[in-house]
Amino acid sequence: SQQGEEDPQALSIQEGENATMNCSYKTSINNLQWYRQNSGRGLVHLILIRSNEREKHSGRLRVTLDTSKKSSSLLITASRAADTASYFCATPKEEYGNKLVFGAGTILRVKS
């Protein structure tokens, strides 16, 4: 079964606005990762947050993790047209050799 599920499935905002995407998961995790994928291209790692961390920042990105609710959120501040992409959360499954299981993803469109 899918470990991470994201919402919303799609998000359309104006340039300069903030975008928030959420990810929920079912079992306990060691860490949670966020990746970005531009249309038809490979994925790019954005940020990793460990299970003992609650918040992490990287540039315009802010990730939070709530292990009690088994959820994470990715906030992109002051969005740009270049942020248009699909965003996936991913969690490693230790019992399956640490393979990454990706959520369904959120498609973000930033209009200029």
Place this chain on the structure above:
Amino acid sequence: DTEVTQTPKHLVMGMTNKKSLKCEQHMGHRAMYWYKQKAKKPPELMFVYSYEKLSINESVPSRFSPECPNSSLLNLHLHALQPEDSALYLCASSQVLTGTDTQYFGPGTRLTVL
């Protein structure tokens, strides 16, 4: 150099053809991965190699045959594919297979099976 390269970028093949996808990295990573991604879906893991040995096979049909000739190179041999195998095939690598390492992805090979 944090690049994973994949060739070819696009591939069209018939159901009776044999072709290969190639992936290369020069970051000294010892874990390499093949993923399959259908349109508007997340990547699905197919195979993982750790220190050139097959570590994970996600019950992939035998018409897909992976090969890791050395620590920098990963191949995916394709034979007698079906139209439903048409997808974006992504290669990735990470330092080791621990679950806490960043995976670096290549740009993918867009495969169309006629």
